[in-house]
Amino acid sequence: AQSVTQLGSHVSVSEGALVLLRCNYSSSVPPYLFWYVQYPNQGLQLLLKYTTGATLVKGINGFEAEFKKSETSFHLTKPSAHMSDAAEYFCAVSQNTGFQKLVFGTGTRLLVSP
Amino acid sequence: ETGVTQTPRHLVMGMTNKKSLKCEQHLGHNAMYWYKQSAKKPLELMFVYNFKEQTENNSVPSRFSPECPNSSHLFLHLHTLQPEDSALYLCASSQDWQARSQGTEAFFGQGTRLTVV
Numbered sequence: 001a002q003s004v005t006q007l008g009s010h011v012s013v014s015e016g017a018l019v020l021l022r023c024n025y026s027s028s029v030p031p032y033l034f035w036y037v038q039y040p041n042q043g044l045q046l047l048l049k050y051t052t053g054a055t056l057v058k059g060i061n062g063f064e065a066e067f068k069k070s071e072t073s074f075h076l077t078k079p080s081a082h083m084s085d086a087a088e089y090f091c092a093v094s095q096n097t098g099f100q101k102l103v104f105g106t107g108t109r110l111l112v113s114p
Numbered sequence: 115e116t117g118v119t120q121t122p123r124h125l126v127m128g129m130t131n132k133k134s135l136k137c138e139q140h141l142g143h144n145a146m147y148w149y150k151q152s153a154k155k156p157l158e159l160m161f162v163y164n165f166k167e168q169t170e171n172n173s174v175p176s177r178f179s180p181e182c183p184n185s186s187h188l189f190l191h192l193h194t195l196q197p198e199d200s201a202l203y204l205c206a207s208s209q210d211w212q213a214r215s216q217g218t219e220a221f222f223g224q225g226t227r228l229t230v231v
Contacts (some may be wrong), residue, residue: 004156033200034219043118043222056166090157100145102220104157 002093006105014113019063019078021108023091026072033074034092034102035065044090052076063086069108087113117141120205122222127195128231133188135226137205144210146188147220148180151202164210165190195230202227 007022018058025031032051036044048059065076074091089111092102118139127133139146148160154220163182177199179191188205206220 009154012141036222041224041227043120043224044206045222046219062168101159102157103159106154106156 001094002031002103004091004093004103006089006091006108009106009107010109010111011028012111012113013081015019015083016080019075019076019081019085019110021089021091021110023065023074023076023105024072025091025093027093027095029095031093031095033065033067034094035059035063035074035076036090036092036104038088038090038107040087047076047089079110081110083112083114086110118205118207118221118223120203122226123224124227124229126231127192128228129195131195131203132191132193134192135203135205135228136197137188138208139186139188139205139221139222139223141207142222143207143221144185145208146182146185147206147208148188148190148207149204149222151204151225153201156190157204161190192228195228197230200228200230 003026005024005113012032013019034049035047038044047063050057050067058064063078067074068106088107090107091105094102121136145164147162150158150160159172160174161180166182178196181189202225204225205223208220
């Protein structure tokens, strides 16, 4: 069975500081990995995804994530936080076994202070 | 505009009421999903439909009844709910299994905030 662990339910950074949101996964087969963002009262929006190929993935809004198989990690980073980045972020894993069924982590709320 | 529209956005219902949630996607996808998002819990997959056929039911209580009349529409019929069913219900869609090699993502609607009183 697949699972996702997001370390830290809340992360606080200052505007302009590095953002690092941690995600570790468990999967018996090569995983597909995703990061989604949810703004207040909104649905989930895809930030980026890893399927195959290059392990450093660039997404929207300046975010990127690196797939590290040896560490079973897929941490999300952004060099410089902006106030508009304040939201909840979800890491998810799926198997390439048919339909797109995502297993989500519990989410990390990013707080950005001026 | 996400391409997936859910109505209503907010719903308050009593435990004896019957109501329905609606989801519509304009993305040409063939798979649709219902997720439940409760506070401090991971998103829970409830139902999966592919080409209008239900392919997954994650042990969801029978007080939740899904319906998928075509690939563009998905409903969740609710009856005799409990207060613990209060949550954000998210609908999503994606391409069908034939596109799985591309790792296609799911596109989500904005959700229906359900409160059971």
